[in-house]
Amino acid sequence: MKTVWCCALALCLYPLASRAADEFQAMNVKPGLWETTMSTQMSGLPPIPPEALARLTPEQRKQMESVLNQRAGRGTATTTKACVTKEDMNKPLGLNDTVKQNCKSTIVRSSGTEQEIRLECNQGAMQGTATMHIEAVDSENIKGTMQMNANGGNNKMSVQSSFASKWISSDCGDLKKPQ
Numbered sequence: 001m002k003t004v005w006c007c008a009l010a011l012c013l014y015p016l017a018s019r020a021a022d023e024f025q026a027m028n029v030k031p032g033l034w035e036t037t038m039s040t041q042m043s044g045l046p047p048i049p050p051e052a053l054a055r056l057t058p059e060q061r062k063q064m065e066s067v068l069n070q071r072a073g074r075g076t077a078t079t080t081k082a083c084v085t086k087e088d089m090n091k092p093l094g095l096n097d098t099v100k101q102n103c104k105s106t107i108v109r110s111s112g113t114e115q116e117i118r119l120e121c122n123q124g125a126m127q128g129t130a131t132m133h134i135e136a137v138d139s140e141n142i143k144g145t146m147q148m149n150a151n152g153g154n155n156k157m158s159v160q161s162s163f164a165s166k167w168i169s170s171d172c173g174d175l176k177k178p179q
Helices: 002-013 050-054 058-071 097-102
Strands: 032-044 075-084 103-110 114-123 126-138 141-152 155-169
Touching: 097 114
Parallel strands: none
Antiparallel strands: 032 075, 032 155, 103 114, 114 126, 126 141, 141 155
C-alpha cells in the first residue's frame, strides 16, 4: 500500500510529467511555483502486509483498525506547493527506487493539454492499480482525477481524488524542489 500511495503522491506533486519517455509529451504550462489542492475520498481499509500485522499486539491492531475505520468514508482536502522547473516538465517523472521496483507506469494518452497515466503495483501479496487523468485548462491551470484500488492482507481499499493546480509565480522563492 505504501508503494501505491508513494506513487500516487508523486504523480499529484508533479502532474506535469509521466514515466515513459518515448510516449511522453510535456504539457503546455508554465514552469515555476504551483499550488495544488486535492480532495480525497477513501472507502475500505488499506492493504497491510501480514508481516506488519504480525508485529502488532492485539490491542495495537484493534486501535489501528478503529482509527482506519473512522477515516474511511470521510473526505480530506490538502493544499501543497511545489516548484516545477522547465526541466521537470520535459522529462519523465522520477520515482523512488521502491516504486520503480514494484510499479509499472503506462501512458494511455499524452498531449500538450491532456495526459492519462495508469499504474500497476505489486509488492508481495499486495496489489494496486491507479489511473490518473490530467488536463491543462490553460497554461496556468491544471485539473485532474485519480482512481486507485488496492488489495492485500484481506483488505480492499478504493480512493478517489480530484485536484486543481494553479500557477502562482515564475519565481519559487525559498521553496526548493523536493528531491
